[in-house]
Amino acid sequence: MVRGLYTAYTGMLNQQKKMDTLSNNLANADTTGYKKEGVTAKTFETQLAIKVKDGSNAYIDQQIGKLNLGVKIGENYTDYSQGSYRYTGNTYDLALGGDGFFNISFMNKAGEQSVKYTRDGNFTIDNEGALRTQDGDYVLGESGEIYIPTNAVDVSINKLGEIYADGEYIDTIKITDFEDYNYLKKYGENMYDAVDGATEKEPTATIDQGYLEQSNINVVTEMVNMISLSRTYEANQKLIQTMDDALDKSANQIGKV
Secondary structure (H helix, E strand, O other): OHHHHHHHHHHHHHHHHHHHHHHHHHHOOOOOOOOOEEEEEEEOOOOOOEEOOOOOHHHOOEEOOOOOOOEEEEEEEEOOOOOOEEEOOOOOEEEEEOOOEEEEEEEOOOOOEEEEEEOOOEEEEOOOOEEEEOOOOEEEEOOEEOEOOOOOOOEEEOOOOEEEEOOEEEEEEOEEEEOOHHHEEEEOOOEEEEOOOOOEEOOOOEEEEOEEEOOOOOHHHHHHHHHHHHHHHHHHHHHHHHHHHHHHHHHHOHHHO
16 A cells, blocks of 8 residues: 555656746747757666576576566657748748758856857847847857858848858858757757767758747647646546555554454
8 A cells, every 4th residue: 555655756756847848848939949848758677677687597697576666657758840931031040841950059147169060040139230049149150150241232141051241142051960869968948959979960950041940849749748747746646545545544543342
């Protein structure tokens, strides 16, 4: 019975973790380029209820009876599927269609420079013509930081990312893709770091000017999942209350008879 309390408790922890992830998804439903997150779970039965090698070959990797220790919170994962487009008509709003990321020259509060990757193409230019993110970080092209003449009347960016100002070629927006997205680590709401082991490959993404890629969150689906998680959490709560009542009767009522 006490083991059942622990099982219900681990179930509540798992549902709380999932609820936190769903809440974060809903909070970023309107964040440009945001990618949905999820969380996995697995039972403890195959994780800890295994007897380790103790010198007796007969018991190597054998389970200790039929012990089940509840559920174990797994790991967070990111769904990198394509988000829908939203038309803005703004010259420096760019959406990526396909696999790949914009390259951003990011500077942290300590003044350290690094390259981040993002699907958020909500860009602008400053007084010097530098193409920047909304947070002021430089957008990188094949030649480095991109500068567009401030007096240019017509600025066009084709699907290959080539920038033309009044018909004159300026630079090509740099797009990077990776063999395995498991080697990307999320930074903030919609940027990523490439960790050790990340291998670049030829990107397939094309650029659409005047559009932004929305998050790939389906608000209705997330709300339905949230209701389901709430009910599961409540069911675990009731299970704990029921077992607590049973233990109380065993200790305080049956024990008196």
